Amino acid sequence: MTTGQAERAAPLSPATGTGRTRLAALAQRHGAALVLVLVVLLGSLTFGSSFTGAGNLGAIALDASYLLLVATGMTFVILSGGIDLSVGSVLALSGVLAAYGSRWGTAGAVLLPLAVCGLIGLVNGLLIGRARLAPFVVTLATLLFARGLAFAVTQEGNQVYIIPADLALTRIGQANVLGVGVPVLIALAVFVAAGVVLNRTRFGLRVFAAGNGDGHAAELMGLPVARIRVRVYVLSSLLAGLAGVLIAAQTTSGLPTLGEGRELEAIAAVVIGGTLLTGGAGSLGGTLAGVLLLKVIQNLINQVGTLSSAYQQVVSGTFLVLVVLVQATLARRRRQ
Amino acid sequence: MTEPAGGTPAFHPTPADDSAPGRSPASADGPVAPNGPVPAASVPGRSHVADPMGAAGRVSWLSDYGVYLALGVLLSFNLVFTPNFATVANLRLQLVQVAPVAIVALGMALVIGTGGIDLSVGSTMAIAAALLPLYLGYGPWPAITVAVLAGAAVGLVNGGLVAYGIQPIVATLGLLVAGRGAALVLADGRLVEIFDPTLAAIGGGQVLEIPLPVLTALTVAVAAGFVLRRAAFGRKLLAVGGNRPAALLAGLPVRRTLITVYVISGVLAAMAGVLTTGRQSASDPSFTGLLIELSAITAVVVGGTPLAGGRVRILGTLMGALLMQLIIATVIQHDLHDSTARMIQAAIIVTAVYAQRNRNGT
Numbered sequence: 001m002t003t004g005q006a007e008r009a010a011p012l013s014p015a016t017g018t019g020r021t022r023l024a025a026l027a028q029r030h031g032a033a034l035v036l037v038l039v040v041l042l043g044s045l046t047f048g049s050s051f052t053g054a055g056n057l058g059a060i061a062l063d064a065s066y067l068l069l070v071a072t073g074m075t076f077v078i079l080s081g082g083i084d085l086s087v088g089s090v091l092a093l094s095g096v097l098a099a100y101g102s103r104w105g106t107a108g109a110v111l112l113p114l115a116v117c118g119l120i121g122l123v124n125g126l127l128i129g130r131a132r133l134a135p136f137v138v139t140l141a142t143l144l145f146a147r148g149l150a151f152a153v154t155q156e157g158n159q160v161y162i163i164p165a166d167l168a169l170t171r172i173g174q175a176n177v178l179g180v181g182v183p184v185l186i187a188l189a190v191f192v193a194a195g196v197v198l199n200r201t202r203f204g205l206r207v208f209a210a211g212n213g214d215g216h217a218a219e220l221m222g223l224p225v226a227r228i229r230v231r232v233y234v235l236s237s238l239l240a241g242l243a244g245v246l247i248a249a250q251t252t253s254g255l256p257t258l259g260e261g262r263e264l265e266a267i268a269a270v271v272i273g274g275t276l277l278t279g280g281a282g283s284l285g286g287t288l289a290g291v292l293l294l295k296v297i298q299n300l301i302n303q304v305g306t307l308s309s310a311y312q313q314v315v316s317g318t319f320l321v322l323v324v325l326v327q328a329t330l331a332r333r334r335r336q
Numbered sequence: 337m338t339e340p341a342g343g344t345p346a347f348h349p350t351p352a353d354d355s356a357p358g359r360s361p362a363s364a365d366g367p368v369a370p371n372g373p374v375p376a377a378s379v380p381g382r383s384h385v386a387d388p389m390g391a392a393g394r395v396s397w398l399s400d401y402g403v404y405l406a407l408g409v410l411l412s413f414n415l416v417f418t419p420n421f422a423t424v425a426n427l428r429l430q431l432v433q434v435a436p437v438a439i440v441a442l443g444m445a446l447v448i449g450t451g452g453i454d455l456s457v458g459s460t461m462a463i464a465a466a467l468l469p470l471y472l473g474y475g476p477w478p479a480i481t482v483a484v485l486a487g488a489a490v491g492l493v494n495g496g497l498v499a500y501g502i503q504p505i506v507a508t509l510g511l512l513v514a515g516r517g518a519a520l521v522l523a524d525g526r527l528v529e530i531f532d533p534t535l536a537a538i539g540g541g542q543v544l545e546i547p548l549p550v551l552t553a554l555t556v557a558v559a560a561g562f563v564l565r566r567a568a569f570g571r572k573l574l575a576v577g578g579n580r581p582a583a584l585l586a587g588l589p590v591r592r593t594l595i596t597v598y599v600i601s602g603v604l605a606a607m608a609g610v611l612t613t614g615r616q617s618a619s620d621p622s623f624t625g626l627l628i629e630l631s632a633i634t635a636v637v638v639g640g641t642p643l644a645g646g647r648v649r650i651l652g653t654l655m656g657a658l659l660m661q662l663i664i665a666t667v668i669q670h671d672l673h674d675s676t677a678r679m680i681q682a683a684i685i686v687t688a689v690y691a692q693r694n695r696n697g698t
Contacts, residue, residue, distance in 0.1 A: 083505070133689045134643050136453070136505075140630060141685040148678030156673050260627075264455075264509055277503045310520035317514025321493075324502050324510070332501070 031326065032273045032289035039296055047303045054179060056299065061180065062250075064295040065187035066091075068288065069243040071266040072194045073236030075287045078270050079198075080232045081211035081279030082128060082135035087240035088262035089146035090117050092255065094244025096150045098169075099161035099254035106169040109248070114241050120146055121237025122230065129229030139233075143263070150256035163252045173249025183246040190239065195284045207232060211279025268316065269294055272323045293319075402691050403639050403655045406684065410662050418669050428547055432540075432615070434661040435549035436461075436608040438654055440628055441635040442553075442560050443601035445653045448636050449564075450577040450597050451645025452504035457605040457632060459515025460490045461625030464609030466523040469530055469619045476534035480610055487606025488599050490515060495598030499591035508598075512629070519621040528619045539614025549611045553654075556604060561650040573597060577645025634660055634681065638688045659684070 043051045050056060070087050077084045094113035101112035120142055127138045151157055163170050175182045198204035209218040210228045219225050240262075248254045267277075273290030275282025297319065298312045414421040440457045447454045464483035471479035490511055497507035541548045564570035572593045575583040584590050605625070613619050637643060638659060639652030660681055667677040 127686065127690075131690065133686070137633075137637055137643060137685060137689045140633065141682040143630070143682075144634075144678045144685070145682035148675040148682065151675035152673065152679070156675060264513065267505075267509065268513070271506050277506055308521065308525055310517045310525060313517025314514050314521060315517075317510045317512070317517060320513065321497065321507065321510035324506050325497070325500070328501050 029274055029283065029286065030289075031323070032286050032293055036289050036293045036296065039293065039300070043296065043300050043303070047300070051300070051303055058179065058181065058184075060292075060295050060299050061184045063298075064291050065181070065184040066243045066247055067262070067265060067269060067295065068187045068191055068291045069239045069246075070262060071269040071287050071291050072191055072284065073239035074263075074266040074270050075273075075275055075282065075284055076194070076198065076207055076232045077135075077236045078267070078275055078277060079211045079279055079282055080207045080229055081214055082229065082232065083139065083267065083277070084124065084233060084236045085136065085139040085263045086120065086124060086142035086146055087236060087266060088259040088264075089143045089150065090120055090237050090240040091244040091247070091259035091262055092257065093117070093120075093146040093150040093153075094241035095248040095254035095258050096153050096161070096256050097254070098245045098248035099163050099252075100153055102161070102163040102167055102169065106167055109163060109167065109169050110245055113245050113248075114238060117237045117241030117244070118234055121234035124237065125230030125233035128233060129226040147256070150254075154254070154256050157256050160253055160255075163248060163254075165252060169245075169249045170252055173246055183250060186242075186246065190242070191284065191288065198284055203228070203231070208280055211281075213280065265294065265316075268320045272320060274327065276327075402688060403652055403659055407655055407659050407662070410659065410666060414662070414666055414669075418666065421669070428550075430658075430661055430665055431550045432547045434657050435547070435553040436612050436625075437628060437631050437635060437661070438553040438657040439556050439604050439608045439611070440625075441632040441639075441653050441657050442556050442650065443604035444629075444632040445636045445639070445641050445648050445650065446560060446564075446573060446597050447504070447601045448577075448633075448641055448643060449573050449645055449648035450594060451580070452498055452577075452594070452597070453508065453633065453643075454494060454598060454601045454605075455505065455508040455629045456490060456494060456511035456515050457601065457608075458625035458628040459512050459519065460487050460602050460605035461609030461612065461628065462519035462621045463487070463490065463515055463522070464606040465613045465619045465624040466519040466621040468535070468610065468613050469528040470522065472530065472532060472535075476532050480535075480538075483610055484603055484606045487602040487604075487609070489602070490605075491599035491602025492595065494602065495595030498598060499594045516621075519624075523619060523621040525622070527622070530613065530617055530619055532614075535610070535614040536617060537614070539611050539616070549615065552607070552611065556607075557650055557654055564648055564650065569593070569596065574646055574648065577647075579646070631657070631660060634685055638684060640688070640692065642692060 070091065074084055074087065094117050097113035097116055098109045101108035101110075104112075124135075124139055124142055127133045128135045154160065172182055177185060198207065206218070206223055206228045209215070209221075209223055210225045210232075212218065215225045218228075240259075244254075244259070247258065269290035270282070270287050271277060271290070272293060273282070273286025273288070275286055294316055297315055301307050301312045301315060302309070420426060440461070444454055444457065463486050467483045467486055468479050471482045494504075494508050494511055497510075498504050538548055538552075543551055564573070572583070572588050575586070575588055576590050576593050580590060608628075609624055612624055635657035636653050637656070639654070639656030640649045641647060641653060663680050663684070664674070664677045667673070667680065
């Protein structure tokens with residue numbers, strides 16, 4: 001997936017160039033946040049309290065928190081020059097395993113899915129990092145595998161495991177702190193931690209380096225590119241797994257059909273956030289803005305009562321195309 | 337995304353592609369090494385496989401013929417262990433079921449040959465399916481024409497975006513999402529039953545005992561093979577996929593080639609949508625072509641076409657589609673579950689790319 005020329009611009013640093021080029025770089029970095037502010041303003045003006053009410057905002061936040069977890073992992077993967085198609089299936093598998101493991105208490109409901117998801121991430125990472133197989137195909141295979149496993153565990157979806165309501169996991173998953181759902185807080189905490197790791201640690205820097213120019217330079221400099229890739233895919237699977245556990249806790253069961261197409265939504269959020277699919281450039285802040293933007297748009301279309309939910313897809317897809325078009329154009333401008 | 341394990345000092349030591357020598361408007365992308373002197377498609381995972389064109393010795397036999405081997409093994413297994421496998425009815429059923437996937441996969445193979453990917457095929461099928469009942473009032477052929485034109489339009493958008501420099505995954509991802517939504521909006525989210533003899537014949541009729549969908553798939557395969565081997569367009573397509581900067585420098589119409597390839601993929605997907613709708617006697621925008629992009633990509637990859645582009649295997653793609661279909665059929669006929677089939681498919685995909693890895697710097 002190394003095609004695409006416009007995105008191969010210099011690393012996004014506003015310090016390069018002057019005047020208009022700097023403005024373009026800024027727009028590319030913070031475009032999603034800017035549009036988000038506009039859309040939220042528009043939404044609150046049009047729909048008033050049915051949009052800005054605490055209940056509605058809480059629903060958006062809850063919905064966004066699961067996507068944010070997946071998209072955070074996806075950001076690491078994409079920054080390192082890869083892609084992870086398996087996250088949607090891994091999320092479903094994790095939910096199923098959480099429900100299955102709840103017979104051994106909260107520990108089983110959390111550790112079993114995370115262990116299995118970590119293992120899947122490890123397989124992804126080893127095949128991509130060490131064996132140097134194409135990320136797209138490898139994670140396509142694990143997409144099929146994880147979905148298959150989720151169906152196998154649930155006897156082809158006929159067996160629904162229920163998480164007991166008195167389990168600590170269920171109570172935590174459904175609890176509110178100061179009106180904010182616990183999954184939201186967990187997702188935010190993970191996001192902040194991921195931000196620190198990405199921007200303040202050696203590992204974070206190496207992720208950027210591994211994704212820059214397909215990692216040739218990083219490898220020549222002696223960076224352990226393979227090991228970085230392995231870790232990045234493990235992280236992505238673990239975060240998808242965590243999202244699955246949280247959804248299971250919220251719904252007290254695990255459905256093997258969950259999360260279909262979630263990987264594409266996460267990729268869309270990351271790309272809308274200004275991270276380049278070619279790797280090496282982007283930011284987690286952009287991903288947060290991308291996630292919120294997608295969820296707010298979906299919510300706003302729901303607010304218009306007359307539109308069917310199919311319009312969500314139309315708008316989200318069109319929006320994605322527009323964003324990448326603008327990005328490509330900006331990148332072109334800056335090169336000239 | 338694979339890069340040399342080392343021992344290729346020709347690579348540029350600087351991370352910024354901008355400083356690559358001989359930078360042209362479309363340089364430094366694709367599976368090709370970002371710098372000029374390294375020949376196309378020869379960015380091997382191991383430095384000792386320096387010359388894939390020579391094909392001597394090191395080229396993995398398995399990656400070229402593995403799909404035939406696997407298919408042979410699976411067929412033999414079924415002939416021995418599966419009752420009622422070698423019946424005309426069963427073979428016909430398997431072939432009819434695989435036909436839409438095969439048609440989509442052939443278009444996908446051409447797209448992948450340019451180093452791209454088309455995720456929107458399933459949604460294109462849904463759009464075609466949704467359009468059919470809306471225009472059936474004008475007769476079946478006008479309705480089919482509209483459906484196919486819609487597929488071409490989707491392809492045009494995809495190709496335009498890719499030619500403009502947007503990564504194929506993102507460009508076609510946008511239409512995957514928007515296209516499915518558009519199909520649902522067009523059909524008002526409903527399944528519509530269709531009683532049209534022409535459509536029913538296209539989806540289930542037979543000529544000389546051969547089901548029409550199968551015949552369509554074979555025709556498309558022959559046409560694709562002809563275009564690739566004998567037509568100038570096929571050469572351009574492979575050149576664009578093999579080494580885009582070189583193709584551009586050689587004066588090839590890179591953008592037009594890209595756009596045409598995605599239009600072909602869109603048209604084929606729409607045809608598959610028409611076939612499916614005809615066979616089901618119903619237009620079902622929610623489920624027509626759902627996740628078929630994954631089956632199609634799988635068929636192409638398992639068939640030995642490298643994702644990096646520059647090389648397309650038509651027969652391999654057909655066999656890849658057939659292999660995946662047979663896995664599902666075998667598993668079901670032996671009272672195993674669908675989930676088992678998926679896990680087996682996953683293993684086969686990984687095996688297929690593993691066999692290819694020494695040759696393709698995907």
